[in-house]
Amino acid sequence: MEKRKKDIDLDAIVAKYRPVVSFRVKKSIGVRTPDWEDVVNEIMINVVEKLKKGEFRGDSSIGTFIYTITSRRIIDFIRKKSKVLKHAPEPNPYLSPQEHVENRERAQWIADSIEKLKPKYKEILYLYYYQELSREEVAKKLNISPRRVSERVNYAQKLLRKVMRE
Amino acid sequence: MKKCHFENLIDEYLFDKLDEKQKEKFEEHYFNCPQCFEKMNQTDEMIAVIKAHGSEIFRDFYAPRKTRRSRLEPVLAFLTPRQWAMAAVSAALILVVALGVIPNRKTTSPEFLINDDLVRGSSITLISPVIDNLDQVPSEFRWQRLRDNIEYKLFIFHQKELLWTTTTKDNFVTLSENTMSLMAPNKKYSWQVKAFSPEGFLIAVSSPVQFNFVTSK
Incomplete structure (x- = not known):
């Protein structure tokens, strides 16, 4: 304990940032890549090592410090994985449709809650998230202003968040 | 609670619509902002459910x-x-x-069920790939064009799970390296195309077609 610089609570940092790092890794290399968990573990080990060595000097926030380590590791991973570095722009990858759905009951419950929403909110979710239309396109389709679209999306989200937090 | 102005970027980030710079900035931000991270996580979960259960949640819109x-x-x-x-x-x-x-003259668009989707209209014929054992990852998916001003949604599945999807107004999709790298040799994949009218209603669906490839590159 004494050896740690400035009494950094490593456990708390790992507990707080592990989900954030996992999210970022999954989004970049895809949940389909079975190595994603290894990459997260490596990053967390790396973070702890660097903190123990006192490499974090507080020039930036701890979040940014961990973000930088994460980004570097992801770039390495992608380089190693695909030696052909042709980064064509990804058209539209919503890559993780099933990632949260491990918990089927919860997913079904959320789905039921969406289904019970008023048609005007359901319709917005359908066009905006399911069909992935832009706010402007949705606005045109429904003959309302883009601002209205945002308001409805936000409101629908607010209703669902209540359900999801339970 | 005061709203963080980065919140507006959550959807675009999740749909990968931000440019590289904005994306980096936003990523750095959510490493520093627990509120945004929590919101993003919830939105991500919600989108995941919508994507996975959409055909059942939005039945009404499929059959207007x-x-x-x-x-x-x-x-x-x-x-x-x-x-x-x-x-x-x-x-x-x-x-x-x-x-x-009465001999039927003009047939009104028929309704039929494919994979639980009620479809009014015609089915889509897939052109390629439609054979097994390709010698490399397929880089292009092509199907028969229905008519103008239709949006097609391409789905690629591994076993029954959605691997990748995109929408286009063309009758083909060329995959990027990144997307191609999601597929591995000797595994069974399938693909399917759905067509949407300008009003956003599902009007046609192809049957899912299986494919696999033997070696990578």
């Missing part, structure tokens, strides 16, 4: 006529359900007879 039933309620109340059933049976009988007698 069903939603209009409410306007018909006063008319429906005119007869009891049993009477309606009788009326429907008689109407169906008359129809069968009539159709048998």
Whole structure:
């Protein structure tokens, strides 16, 4: 304990940032890549090592410090994985449709809650998230202003968040 | 609680619509802002559910006529359900007879069920890849064009799980290296295309077609 610089609570940092790092890794290399968990573990080990060595000097926030380590590791991973570095722009990858759905009951419950929403909110979710239309396109389709679209999306989200937090 | 202005970027980030710079900035931000991270996580989960259960959640939109039933309620109340059933049976009988007698001229767009999606209209013919054992990752998916101004949604599945999806107005999609790298040799994949009218209604669906490839590159 004494050896740690400035009494950094490593456990708390790992507990707080592990989900954030996992999210970022999954989004970049895809949940389909079975190595994603290894990459997260490596990053967390790396973070702890660097903190123990006192490499974090507080020039930036701890979040940014961990973000930088994460980004570097992801770039390495992608380089190693695909030696052909042709980064064509990804058209539209919503890559993780099933990632949260491990918990089927919860997913079904959320789905039921969406289904019970008023048609005007359901319709917005359908066009905006399911069909992935832009706010402007949705606005045109429904003959309302883009601002209205945002308001409805936000409101629908607010209703669902209540359900999801339970 | 005061709203963080980065919140507006959550959706675009999750759909990968931000440019590289914005993306980096936003990523750095959510490493520093627990509120945004929590919101993003919830939105991500919500989108995941919408993507996975969409066809069941949004049944009404797939079969738009069903939603209009409410306007018909006063008319429906005119007869009891049993009477309606009788009326429907008689109407169906008359129809069968009539159709048998009158040669059908213009057929109105038919309705059929594919994978639980109620589809009105035609089916889509997939052009390529439609064979097994390709010698490399397929880089292009092509299907028959229906008519102008239709949006197609391409789905690639591994076993029954959605691997990748995109929308286009063309009748083909060229995969990027990144997407191609999601697929590995000797595994079974399938793909499917759905077509949406400009109003956003599902109008046609292809049957899912399987493919696999033997070696990578």
